[in-house]
Amino acid sequence: SARNGWLDDNGRVFLYFTQEEVMTMKVWKAALYIRLSVEFNGRRGDSLETQQQIMEAYLALCPDLEIVAVYTDNGTTGRTFEREAFQRMLDDVEHGRINCVVVKDLSRLGRNAIDSGYYIEKYFPLHQVRFIAVNDQFDSENKENSGSHLIVPLKNMINEAYAADISKKVKAQQRQAMQDGEFVGARPPFGYKKAPDNCHKLLVNEDTAPIVRQIFQWTVDGISLNEVVKRLNQSGYPTPGHYLAQTGLITNKRLMGSGKWQTWTVSKILADEVYMGDMVQGKSKTVGHKQVPTDRSEWIVVRGTHEPLIARELYERVQAVRERAAAKQGTEKIPYTENILRGRIFCGCCGKNLHRQRSRGIYSYRCIANDRMGVQYCPGGVTHLPEKRLFDALLAIIRKHAEVVVGTHTKLKQQDYKITAKKAEMTAEISKLQQETERNxxxxxxxxxxxVTGILTGTEYHEMKAGYTQKIETAVLRVQQLQSKQKALENQMERYTDIAKRLAAVSEDTALSALLVNQLIDCVTVNSAEDIHVKFKFESGFERLMEVLEDV
Incomplete structure (x- = not known):
């Protein structure tokens, strides 16, 4: 039948509803989903605030839609659905917290045609979720959208092609810039800075260029790599990572490094052709969302693009020195065995990693901090610890802890009745809370x-609504807490049982392997051959499990 209404500026139809219709209509629990792409170009219509305003204005005219949550993915590409806020929204869908998803337009849901089509045509209907794309005038509950199953996939394919086209254009522009000798990196090489008026041009950085020149000079003078590193650290020269942090070009602590020069950092500088004034780019490419090195034949090399820090003749002499040093070290053809303690074994005196070395086929560990940082940096460090002696000591420590853990696990099994009772108690409380929530x-x-019928005044309605809403929110929060504790209890039990089984399998004949180390050992601290401390991955596991039991 005909109904009065009006059209907005976009041609959308909004209808007047009678009081009786408002009372009987289903109220949907709506979630606003907002996504701002990594390719955001600054257009106002795409900003986070504008997307939310558009959706809120639309829902304000829909009495059957109530906003219960807003999910925002900021700076996230639409070509993948592995987005933090989107995944939280799906979790809330599956737990019944929301049953309507609203987006500004289809491109905000995603730019991958296949996955977008799956959510719109399969996932949302399966979970009885209403889907609305405001600017595309799409509403899965509107019968006039019955033919939209043809339009939606088409728009999704357009969105996907748009995203792919942007990616292709960006890559093509970058490659052309490389071929033109322009610098396209995010941060300049150590010794250079970007020109203030042109971020694609490199200028000599007088703060760090002398350090680079000194590294090359020491090397050509026959100074070993270890000695160069030692001199840099003793002189207090900033490392590339720390200099970038000091100048505000990086903030990630992981990228800053330890603040001490390492041999691999110096090797990288010595091998870089950029210091001859040449631009060498395209050394890596993205394959399956990962950066992989490219073959040298694929590098883009443009000569004489900026001021060199060293003469070409000096660079070539340094490469000859490095080749002779590599050839000398390469006389021993026997390959090294795997270092199963790499990144896990530390000096008890200075805290630095212990270095594994080989002499006449025998492996040993020692602290090389004095070699890198200067004499007396580590006055009490380990100078020589044979690997076999270390491994025997570690196995003895593991077997000793195995006895304790296996015994504790036996005691834990005696608590099965208590654990079962706690689970049943929590399940009963969850069921009761869910029933109370439904009544509220x-x-x-x-x-x-x-x-609406006038039985309650506006003040009475808002006060009572706030009370029931608070009860519902408190109950939902308590259910979430109980479910979290149930999961924590199960995870701790499973983890500790697994550890006990692994340790029980360690016998007198067991050899220390990479698998065993990865499963059990967090780190090893060596003060001396007789004073070795092991931090196990399962330490305090039993205590945490008992805390969970007591807490629930």
């Missing part, structure tokens, strides 16, 4: 009906 939601719906 029914009361909340009736409040609105009483307000």
């Amino acid at each position: 939601r029914v009361f909340l719906t009736s409040l609105y009906e009483n307000f």
